[in-house]
Amino acid sequence: MAVELGVRVVRPRPGTELGVVMRTLLLLLWLATRGSALYFHIGETEKKCFIEEIPDETMVIGNYRTQLYDKQREEYQPATPGLGMFVEVKDPEDKVILARQYGSEGRFTFTSHTPGEHQICLHSNSTKFSLFAGGMLRVHLDIQVGEHANDYAEIAAKDKLSELQLRVRQLVEQVEQIQKEQNYQRWREERFRQTSESTNQRVLWWSILQTLILVAIGVWQMRHLKSFFEAKKLV
Amino acid sequence: MGCAAPRSASALLLLLLLLRAEQPRGAELTFELPDNAKQCFHEEVEQGVKFSLDYQVITGGHYDVDCYVEDPQGNTIYRETKKQYDSFTHRAEVKGVYQFCFSNEFSTFSHKTVYFDFQVGDEPPILPDMGNRVTALTQMESACVTIHEALKTVIDSQTHYRLREAQDRARAEDINSRVSYWSIGETIALFVVSFSQVLLLKSFFTEKRPVSRAVHS
Numbered sequence: 419m420a421v422e423l424g425v426r427v428v429r430p431r432p433g434t435e436l437g438v439v440m441r442t443l444l445l446l447l448w449l450a451t452r453g454s455a456l457y458f459h460i461g462e463t464e465k466k467c468f469i470e471e472i473p474d475e476t477m478v479i480g481n482y483r484t485q486l487y488d489k490q491r492e493e494y495q496p497a498t499p500g501l502g503m504f505v506e507v508k509d510p511e512d513k514v515i516l517a518r519q520y521g522s523e524g525r526f527t528f529t530s531h532t533p534g535e536h537q538i539c540l541h542s543n544s545t546k547f548s549l550f551a552g553g554m555l556r557v558h559l560d561i562q563v564g565e566h567a568n569d570y571a572e573i574a575a576k577d578k579l580s581e582l583q584l585r586v587r588q589l590v591e592q593v594e595q596i597q598k599e600q601n602y603q604r605w606r607e608e609r610f611r612q613t614s615e616s617t618n619q620r621v622l623w624w625s626i627l628q629t630l631i632l633v634a635i636g637v638w639q640m641r642h643l644k645s646f647f648e649a650k651k652l653v
Numbered sequence: 654m655g656c657a658a659p660r661s662a663s664a665l666l667l668l669l670l671l672l673r674a675e676q677p678r679g680a681e682l683t684f685e686l687p688d689n690a691k692q693c694f695h696e697e698v699e700q701g702v703k704f705s706l707d708y709q710v711i712t713g714g715h716y717d718v719d720c721y722v723e724d725p726q727g728n729t730i731y732r733e734t735k736k737q738y739d740s741f742t743h744r745a746e747v748k749g750v751y752q753f754c755f756s757n758e759f760s761t762f763s764h765k766t767v768y769f770d771f772q773v774g775d776e777p778p779i780l781p782d783m784g785n786r787v788t789a790l791t792q793m794e795s796a797c798v799t800i801h802e803a804l805k806t807v808i809d810s811q812t813h814y815r816l817r818e819a820q821d822r823a824r825a826e827d828i829n830s831r832v833s834y835w836s837i838g839e840t841i842a843l844f845v846v847s848f849s850q851v852l853l854l855k856s857f858f859t860e861k862r863p864v865s866r867a868v869h870s
Contacts, residue, residue: 455678455680455696456680456682456694456695456696456771457694457695457696458692458693458694458695459693466684467684467685468682468683468684469683469684469685469766470683471683471815471819559680559682560678560680561680561681561682563681570779570780571779571780571781574780581780581794582791582793582794582797584779584780585779585794585797585798585801586797588779588801589797589800589801589804592801592804592805592808593804595808596804596807596808596811599808599811599815600811603811603814603815603818606815606818606822607818609822610818610821610822610825613822613825613826613829614825616829617825617828617829617832620829620832620833620836621832624832624836627836627840628836628839628840628843631840631843632843635843635844635847638847639847639850639851642851643851643854643855646855646858647858650858652858
């Protein structure tokens with residue numbers, strides 16, 4: 419549980435000193451116990467890609483945190499500030515919509531404009547091979563899509579909503595997500611149907627064409643051989 | 654800002670701190686697993702907390718993958734080979750880092766796309782102080798909670814259908830391209846075979862005069 423932010427002590431007003439210290443201590447403790455999300459290991463030149471199949475106008479927020487293996491202490495320590503991750507996001511037409519380098523800790527956001535499979539790729543920007551020292555980089559990753567990406571505390575504060583209003587707001591967001599997903603589903607099913615009908619057409623035309631080719635080749639073969647044998651005076 | 658504001662700020666921070674102790678969260682990811690590769694994910698789970706893992710193979714090969722889950726002491730608590738989809742729940746007996754791995758090492762040339770949903774604990778409330786209520790929920794609030802749970806079920810079914818549809822669509826596109834290649838290949842094969850048949854027959858009767866003389870005599 420490493421403390422990741424330093425503390426700048428500001429001279430407090432008399433009488434509120436204890437309150438400020440308490441709050442700072444609590445803040446530090448809260449940051450120290452910050453959730454370690456799901457993590458995985460990545461090699462130096464390795465590129466890890468994740469696919470998100472999302473409808474259009476959907477917001478995706480990704481948070482990541484990296485740790486490097488420290489051989490002396492034999493545990494994972496927060497990575498040096500020079501080590502960053504390159505995040506690349508491609509839309510379903512393979513067009514790059516986000517290609518940025520972040521530090522050892524980062525947060526990336528994008529909103530989809532076309533429905534489909536978006537690809538989120540991460541790789542480290544390390545060029546000095548000695549930095550990894552043969553070990554792996556530990557990446558904590560958290561990707562939130564659509565309604566899960568909403569920060570309700572922020573929405574409540576901004577729009578001054580009561581608890582009940584906030585709950586209803588969450589329901590409204592959920593229903594909107596369901597609607598978007600259903601529209602996307604209709605579009606996908608149409609594509610699927612087009613593929614199936616195309617296959618059906620191709621098989622149909624191919625079988626007709628194959629029969630015609632077979633018959634034509636058979637006729638040509640017999641005529642050609644007949645004229646050949648007549649020329650040879652064998653027939 | 655009077656004395657009340659710093660005090661409520663401290664209270665909020667204390668609440669946030671207490672919330673962190675339980676750490677309910679989940680991760681839902683879809684990733685590519687190349688052939689002969691293994692991909693592991695790790696997550697820290699507290700003792701007594703229930704976690705669940707759902708996974709499904711979306712594209713690739715025979716749509717199957719190996720999966721195993723290990724507890725912090727290294728014991729395998731779940732292991733399946735060549736599964737297309739499965740769901741696994743477990744109550745953590747030991748606090749620590751649990752790891753779950755997907756392996757495609759049995760396949761030599763098909764890379765797979767695997768979807769997994771790893772949920773730990775219960776869903777956190779949308780506002781931090783909602784979890785520490787002293788009074789019961791009003792009718793409106795319980796109705797909201799019921800609707801929320803029902804909508805979550807709807808979203809889960811939608812995800813399930815989306816994955817199934819992605820799998821079927823991948824298969825359909827595969828069939829489509831196979832039909833194209835096969836028909837082109839067979840046309841070429843037809844022409845090649847028929848021309849070589851004719852040429853071969855002609856070659857039997859053109860050279861080697863002794864053969865034809867032997868036939869006549």
